[in-house]
Amino acid sequence: xxxxxxxxxxxxxxxxxxxxxxxCLPAGAQDNxxxxxxxxxxxxxxxxxxxxxxxxxGDYAGLPITAAAASVAQTWDPEVLTIPYLQCRPHPALYGIxxxxxxxxxxxxxxxxxxxxxxxxxxxxxxxxxxxxxxGRPHPPPWAAHSFAGYSVGHWVGDDLLVHTDMFKRGWTRxxxxxxxxxxxxxxxxxxxxxxxxxxTMITDPQYLSEPLVKSTEYQKADSLxxxxxxxxxVTEIPRHEGDVPMHLPNQTAVEQDYPVxxxxxxxxxxxxxxxxxxxxxxxxxxxPANPPIKQIEQQEEQQDHADENL
Numbered sequence: 001x002x003x004x005x006x007x008x009x010x011x012x013x014x015x016x017x018x019x020x021x022x023x024c025l026p027a028g029a030q031d032n033x034x035x036x037x038x039x040x041x042x043x044x045x046x047x048x049x050x051x052x053x054x055x056x057x058g059d060y061a062g063l064p065i066t067a068a069a070a071s072v073a074q075t076w077d078p079e080v081l082t083i084p085y086l087q088c089r090p091h092p093a094l095y096g097i098x099x100x101x102x103x104x105x106x107x108x109x110x111x112x113x114x115x116x117x118x119x120x121x122x123x124x125x126x127x128x129x130x131x132x133x134x135x136g137r138p139h140p141p142p143w144a145a146h147s148f149a150g151y152s153v154g155h156w157v158g159d160d161l162l163v164h165t166d167m168f169k170r171g172w173t174r175x176x177x178x179x180x181x182x183x184x185x186x187x188x189x190x191x192x193x194x195x196x197x198x199x200x201t202m203i204t205d206p207q208y209l210s211e212p213l214v215k216s217t218e219y220q221k222a223d224s225l226x227x228x229x230x231x232x233x234x235v236t237e238i239p240r241h242e243g244d245v246p247m248h249l250p251n252q253t254a255v256e257q258d259y260p261v262x263x264x265x266x267x268x269x270x271x272x273x274x275x276x277x278x279x280x281x282x283x284x285x286x287x288x289p290a291n292p293p294i295k296q297i298e299q300q301e302e303q304q305d306h307a308d309e310n311l
Contacts, residue, residue, distance in 0.1 A: 034159040036119070036190060040103040040197050040219035047215075051098055054175045058256030060272030061265060069178055069208035070271050074256055076177025079238070079246035088232035090126035092171030093150045094186045097199050098217050101125040102225045110135075119154060119161070127230045132163050140167065146182055163188040173203060173213060181207040195221035211274045254300035261291045 044051060057078070060070060080086060091099045101124030108118040119132040132152040140151055150168030154161055166185035173180055184205035191198055197219040202212045248255055260270035266288040275281055 033156045034192060035107075036105045036161060036192060036197065037107060038105060039222040039225040040105065041222050041225070042100070042102065043218040043220055045218065047098075050174065052100065056259035057176045058259040058270055059176060060178065061269050061276050063173070063178065063272040064209050064211040064213055064274040064277060065178060065272045066208055066210050071250070072179045072208075073177035074253060075247050075250065077246040077248055082237040083245065084234035084236060087234050088126070090128050090148050092148050092168050092180065093130055093152070093165050094168065094180060094184065094201065094203050095172060096123055096125075096128045096130070097188075097201065098215065099123055099125045099128070102222070102227070103219055104225070104227060122227065124227060124230060126232065159191060161188075161190040163190065179208055180205050183207055197221070252304045254297050254304055257297050258301065261294050261297050264291070267291055
């Protein structure tokens with residue numbers, strides 16, 4: 001009996017000490033915010049044509065792109081994605097959150113202090129993983145290697161997670177050739193309203209954006225999801241001569257004019273730019289010249305195709 005009483009007393013002291021230790025943890029170690037952990041299914045209530053089938057080439061209206069971005073996009077050919085070394089290239093972090101596939105979020109805690117060290121995200125497509133560092137560690141030097149995931153740091157403002165990401169490789173803001181440079185960065189605000197998770201991103205790029213580009217993406221909570229592996233193997237889909245890279249030459253503009261002409265969007269407006277983002281741009285549209293007939297664009301496309309075959 002005496003041994004049992006001593007054991008009970010010892011256990012009581014240990015549990016009391018552990019409880020006191022938890023109460024004495026730093027404020028950052030206590031979970032005072034709404035958790036984002038779990039499985040999330042993407043919602044496509046907005047921007048569905050852009051995110052699923054993908055936008056048409058030449059559809060740049062409403063985007064604050066620079067002339068340099070429009071010039072790069074004009075040379076883009078979707079067949080470039082059939083080149084083996086590009087087939088398994090993942091989305092860069094600034095676009096990945098908008099990619100197809102479910103999202104998983106979980107946190108990493110320090111085993112001793114229980115402070116939040118990082119928040120991890122995993123998107124099904126290409127098994128894209130990102131680490132959002134929450135412990136205030138030093139930023140890598142400017143010469144450090146860039147990656148598609150980039151380097152992310154975050155902090156909580158109430159129940160909102162604010163994240164800044166930079167140091168990612170050249171990528172794209174849209175899957176129709178609109179580029180981003182390796183100088184780009186973006187800020188996120190992630191928050192949830194019940195079972196709905198919203199991620200608002202603001203992309204800044206001194207080379208290809210004249211103003212920040214703001215996008216929002218939503219997910220819905222799921223009890224569980226099947227996160228299978230995403231095997232990707234390079235194959236030769238289209239035989240080509242060595243060094244042959246699909247692209248449009250700078251003077252081959254008919255391809256990107258096809259979309260605005262068919263959809264009755266003025267050619268100048270379809271080229272985008274910060275002024276096309278605002279409602280008052282409708283007044284400027286009224287003064288722009290009429291588009292050429294679609295038959296003319298089709299003839300130009302045929303001539304350019306024949307020219308490509310003779311190269």
